[in-house]
Amino acid sequence: MPPETTAASAQDVIHNIGYRPYTGPRLGRGYARRALWSQSLRGAYGLGRSAKSKVLPMTLLAVMCAPAAIIVAVAITTKMNDLPVEYTRYAILLQAVIGLYLASQAPQAVSRDLRFRTIPLYFSRPIERVDYVLAKYAALASALFLLTAAPLLILYVGALLAKLGFAAQTKAFAQGLVSVALLSLLFAGLGLVVAALTPRRGFGVAAVIAVLTISFGAVSTVQGIAYARDNTDVIGWLGLFSPITLVDGVQTAFLDATSSFPGGNGPGTGAGLVYLLVVLALIAGSYALLMRRYRKAGL
Amino acid sequence: MHHRIYHPTVARLTYRGLLGRRRAAVLFTLPALLLVIAAAVRLLTGADDDTATKVLGGFALATMVPLIGVIAGTGAIGPEIDDGSVVYLLAKPVKRPTIILTKLLVATGVTAVFSAVPTLIAGLILNGNSQRIAVAYTIAAAVASVAYSALFLLLGTVTRHAVVAGLVYALIWESLFGSLVPGARTLSVQQWALSLAERIAAPGAVSSDVGLPVAVVLLAGVTVAATWYAGEKLRKLTLAGEE
Numbered sequence: 001m002p003p004e005t006t007a008a009s010a011q012d013v014i015h016n017i018g019y020r021p022y023t024g025p026r027l028g029r030g031y032a033r034r035a036l037w038s039q040s041l042r043g044a045y046g047l048g049r050s051a052k053s054k055v056l057p058m059t060l061l062a063v064m065c066a067p068a069a070i071i072v073a074v075a076i077t078t079k080m081n082d083l084p085v086e087y088t089r090y091a092i093l094l095q096a097v098i099g100l101y102l103a104s105q106a107p108q109a110v111s112r113d114l115r116f117r118t119i120p121l122y123f124s125r126p127i128e129r130v131d132y133v134l135a136k137y138a139a140l141a142s143a144l145f146l147l148t149a150a151p152l153l154i155l156y157v158g159a160l161l162a163k164l165g166f167a168a169q170t171k172a173f174a175q176g177l178v179s180v181a182l183l184s185l186l187f188a189g190l191g192l193v194v195a196a197l198t199p200r201r202g203f204g205v206a207a208v209i210a211v212l213t214i215s216f217g218a219v220s221t222v223q224g225i226a227y228a229r230d231n232t233d234v235i236g237w238l239g240l241f242s243p244i245t246l247v248d249g250v251q252t253a254f255l256d257a258t259s260s261f262p263g264g265n266g267p268g269t270g271a272g273l274v275y276l277l278v279v280l281a282l283i284a285g286s287y288a289l290l291m292r293r294y295r296k297a298g299l
Numbered sequence: 300m301h302h303r304i305y306h307p308t309v310a311r312l313t314y315r316g317l318l319g320r321r322r323a324a325v326l327f328t329l330p331a332l333l334l335v336i337a338a339a340v341r342l343l344t345g346a347d348d349d350t351a352t353k354v355l356g357g358f359a360l361a362t363m364v365p366l367i368g369v370i371a372g373t374g375a376i377g378p379e380i381d382d383g384s385v386v387y388l389l390a391k392p393v394k395r396p397t398i399i400l401t402k403l404l405v406a407t408g409v410t411a412v413f414s415a416v417p418t419l420i421a422g423l424i425l426n427g428n429s430q431r432i433a434v435a436y437t438i439a440a441a442v443a444s445v446a447y448s449a450l451f452l453l454l455g456t457v458t459r460h461a462v463v464a465g466l467v468y469a470l471i472w473e474s475l476f477g478s479l480v481p482g483a484r485t486l487s488v489q490q491w492a493l494s495l496a497e498r499i500a501a502p503g504a505v506s507s508d509v510g511l512p513v514a515v516v517l518l519a520g521v522t523v524a525a526t527w528y529a530g531e532k533l534r535k536l537t538l539a540g541e542e
Contacts (some may be wrong), residue, residue, distance in 0.1 A: 056463065096470050104463050202377050205462040206370050210325055213470065217362035218336055224357065225340055225350050234343075 026126075033131040036122075040139030044105045045146075053108075060101045061147055064094055068151035072158025083159055087176025088257035090155065091148050091183055095244045098187065099212040101147055102140075106191030107204030109140050115199035119294070133290045140192060144184035152176045175255040183247045186279055187212075189286025190243060196293045215242035220262075227262035236267040240278055249275035304400045306393055313375050313405040325370060326409070329363050330417030337421035348432060351425035352505060355418060355436040360489060360496075364414045364443050365469035371413075372451025373461040375406040380536070381459065389536065396530035403452055403526055410444035435500035443492035446518050449525040450488070456532040484508040491518045 046054030239245035251257035253272020422433020491514035493507035
């Protein structure tokens with residue numbers, strides 16, 4: 001294709017060195033948003049990055065799945081009538097692994113863009129602030145969902161292979177999936193908000209884990225004291241103050257889960273509604289805070 | 300040529316890096332939370348030695364001290380290695396072990412102040428130092444912060460993922476394995492510090508899985524070995540690019 005020169009511009013131009021504009025198809029905003037989502041999701045497991053950055057997320061995924069595989073193997077060989085661990089309880093038991101994964105990958109998703117000032121480059125493309133925030137949020141939530149749903153799938157397949165009741169297992173598995181989906185959305189939002197505060201990756205990691213462990217440590221300590229004092233009403237309400245106990249409360253109230261609170265004193269349906277509202281408010285609030293954070297593209 | 304173990308300028312830079320705006324926010328939030336919990340528990344249940352042990356042992360020593368140790372220990376050197384500005388420090392005629400020792404002193408000081416002081420105040424709020432529980436946990440927190448600072452400072456020189464590695468030790472090893480595998484408790488800074496608390500507090504108030512002589516030897520050994528090895532690592536530091 002020859003350089004596009006019209007009669008009028010030919011007179012103005014001193015040197016026509018043959019620069020050509022891009023005339024191919026433009027994939028547009030939706031495509032850019034999808035690409036950002038899929039690349040961030042791949043990045044959350046180290047795919048497309050160096051071998052060293054695959055080690056941690058893949059190890060954590062393996063650590064997350066290994067107990068499920070062991071449980072299934074034991075259940076099949078000893079011919080149990082039911083799985084020894086509920087689907088809804090699994091994520092609660094392995095919350096430390098989920099916390100570490102979130103703490104290592106949430107800063108990876110946002111801090112580097114801030115630190116190397118690539119944010120203005122993103123916004124020079126046809127994506128808006130809302131696209132960036134949504135793509136990053138969705139990517140981290142999907143990554144967390146993969147991490148938490150994979151062991152449940154192993155448990156479910158194992159339960160079917162062990163010929164445990166199909167209907168009951170399917171219902172419990174579906175309830176478990178709803179619970180980890182809610183957990184993924186909640187944790188991804190909180191992790192991103194904290195990580196987006198700082199361009200320093202290491203500090204982001206510490207801040208995310210601090211939010212998760214400190215709140216859980218505080219809640220379980222006070223719950224333990226309330227339990228020792230037979231103050232069981234308070235136990236149900238205390239769970240409102242940490243992310244993992246929020247999820248525990250919601251699934252106890254609505255998803256047939258046994259509460260992991262001391263003495264199994266989870267919230268009832270009424271208090272469960274408050275739990276659900278708080279979870280939804282936190283998810284919406286995280287999104288709103290992220291939108292606010294990226295109002296100025298620079299830093 | 301005299302050999303210094305403390306270099307005021309390095310100390311000032313480390314201190315300012317640690318207590319920068321956002322880091323300081325976390326460092327202040329944790330002790331504040333401990334005090335709020337202590338006050339709330341005291342109001343709800345009244346003074347009780349068993350409750351005081353639960354709050355100070357379960358929250359202050361098990362959760363707060365390791366986290367502050369990770370933030371201060373890795374934060375004393377990690378970010379400088381991470382963004383490469385450590386070369387400007389290393390290019391100065393200051394011995395590398397001096398740099399490590401100075402950073403360790405600052406990290407230990409920050410960890411001790413932010414963990415031992417609030418532990419003491421929380422203990423006083425909870426039961427007014429009955430059975431010497433408040434003082435016992437305060438000394439345990441101070442001793443643990445020395446060992447944690449040395450360990451996590453070493454991690455900061457060894458790996459770029461020092462914070463994650465430190466958290467894996469503090470959360471997975473000390474909390475998860477420690478509660479499941481009894482042997483893991485022997486190799487836990489928290490238990491070593493607790494054995495000191497056991498000695499100081501009234502008999503039966505605090506219990507540890509490790510004997511006092513073993514704990515003191517291990518605490519001192521880990522601190523010295525970690526500091527020495529961190530100095531060695533810094534001596535042969537190679538700067539890697541961003542992965």
